Amino acid sequence: MKSCVLAYSGGLDTSVILGWLQDQGYEVHAVYVDLGQPCEDREATLQKARDCGAKSSRIVDVREEMCRDFAFPVLGWQAKYEGIYLLGTSIARPLISKVCIDVAHEVGATAYAHGATGKGNDQCRFQLAADAIDPSIKMIAPWRIKEFREAFPGRTELIAYCNEKNIPVKASAAKPYSSDENVLHISYEAGKLEELDVNGVEIVDFGMGVSPQEAPDKAELVTIGFESGVPTKLNGKNVSALEMVEGLNEIAGRNGVGRIDMVENRFVGMKSRGVYESPGMTVLYDAHMYIEQLSMDRDLMHLRDRMAPEVAEMVYYGFWYTPKMDALMAFMRESQKPVTGEVTLKLYKGNIIVDSRSSPNSLYDEDIATMEGGGTYDQDDAEGFLRIQGLPSRVQAAVTPRKF
Numbered sequence: 001m002k003s004c005v006l007a008y009s010g011g012l013d014t015s016v017i018l019g020w021l022q023d024q025g026y027e028v029h030a031v032y033v034d035l036g037q038p039c040e041d042r043e044a045t046l047q048k049a050r051d052c053g054a055k056s057s058r059i060v061d062v063r064e065e066m067c068r069d070f071a072f073p074v075l076g077w078q079a080k081y082e083g084i085y086l087l088g089t090s091i092a093r094p095l096i097s098k099v100c101i102d103v104a105h106e107v108g109a110t111a112y113a114h115g116a117t118g119k120g121n122d123q124c125r126f127q128l129a130a131d132a133i134d135p136s137i138k139m140i141a142p143w144r145i146k147e148f149r150e151a152f153p154g155r156t157e158l159i160a161y162c163n164e165k166n167i168p169v170k171a172s173a174a175k176p177y178s179s180d181e182n183v184l185h186i187s188y189e190a191g192k193l194e195e196l197d198v199n200g201v202e203i204v205d206f207g208m209g210v211s212p213q214e215a216p217d218k219a220e221l222v223t224i225g226f227e228s229g230v231p232t233k234l235n236g237k238n239v240s241a242l243e244m245v246e247g248l249n250e251i252a253g254r255n256g257v258g259r260i261d262m263v264e265n266r267f268v269g270m271k272s273r274g275v276y277e278s279p280g281m282t283v284l285y286d287a288h289m290y291i292e293q294l295s296m297d298r299d300l301m302h303l304r305d306r307m308a309p310e311v312a313e314m315v316y317y318g319f320w321y322t323p324k325m326d327a328l329m330a331f332m333r334e335s336q337k338p339v340t341g342e343v344t345l346k347l348y349k350g351n352i353i354v355d356s357r358s359s360p361n362s363l364y365d366e367d368i369a370t371m372e373g374g375g376t377y378d379q380d381d382a383e384g385f386l387r388i389q390g391l392p393s394r395v396q397a398a399v400t401p402r403k404f
Helices: 012-023 042-051 063-076 088-107 122-133 146-151 155-164 241-253 279-295 298-317 323-335 381-389 391-399
Strands: 002-007 026-034 056-061 111-113 138-140 178-181 186-189 220-227 230-234 259-265 271-277 341-348 351-358
Touching: 002 012, 002 088, 012 026, 012 155, 026 042, 026 088, 042 056, 056 088, 063 088, 063 230, 063 241, 063 279, 063 298, 063 323, 088 111, 088 122, 088 186, 088 298, 122 138, 122 298, 220 241, 220 279, 230 241, 230 279, 241 279, 279 341, 279 351, 298 323, 381 391
Parallel strands: 002 026, 002 111, 026 056, 111 138
Antiparallel strands: 178 186, 186 271, 220 230, 220 341, 259 271, 341 351
């Protein structure tokens, strides 16, 4: 019998796909990749997969790996897609593919299936990652198969199939939008959010924190320590990558930090509207920036900043496992070597305000930077500096006077 690994959530779509794959003659191995998404009973979810005919089912906890090896390197780049999105969903997808391909190798499966639609970005991220890891594993994307879409044009048909196959599903009330959660963030899209005249931040029932209006009237201080660009200390305590993110999610969440509403350009060509909340990572991006301001060389920082949008685009599109990304990550690790220090931030009603910062590698010299008299900077040196800098402009102006 043909064998397939299914990225399985236990929800309606992947439950139907599990049954449908068996109808197509596949032996199915269900893999629940734990990214920090909510689940009432993980063991019950796995048992459900087995009850539905899965050859095997398992949980693979990759929360620490996702924070340490995926989110934090992207943080080192200060990479934000289109200047605002912190890539919380994008980062997770290549890791899901890595886990599923690993399981495929273990059980001898020849195919890997997922429940992403043919209109979104996730299908690209899943497949591009899988192709880079092992192109011999066949990708099955049921929502891109015409016969599957014709059999299941809507939710009613999906539920009817589950009833016919005795697949237990909870008929949850339809929400005015869909959501996807992991330890890094929650994304909200579709449904009512497709209407741009609707205030997304007002209709979404956020799950990771309060609104800025509901946040405490008193500011809260949080101190984060970095070693070579990696956040390692939270309020003076050494913590793991996962503990850092979870701790900051709680602190920043209760202070209304980390909500955005944007219209973005999907890889497949369309514009889509998304609402995101990333309280912990939002704080980390700011904290990291403040340590870099002290410790990173100007020209190196400016070069990194020019390349950061490229990295964000590659992550968003799904080009994680590529030689180009390997080289860019090597650059990031080298550039981050001096980025060590500690920053204290003040969180207040959705705002992040720097309170203090320090670094043993600080390039800030008060004796040079002071605007007071004295100091070690000789202002006479600026005369020659500007004469040399202005030389091309003076020559050009003499040949071709500028007219206004």
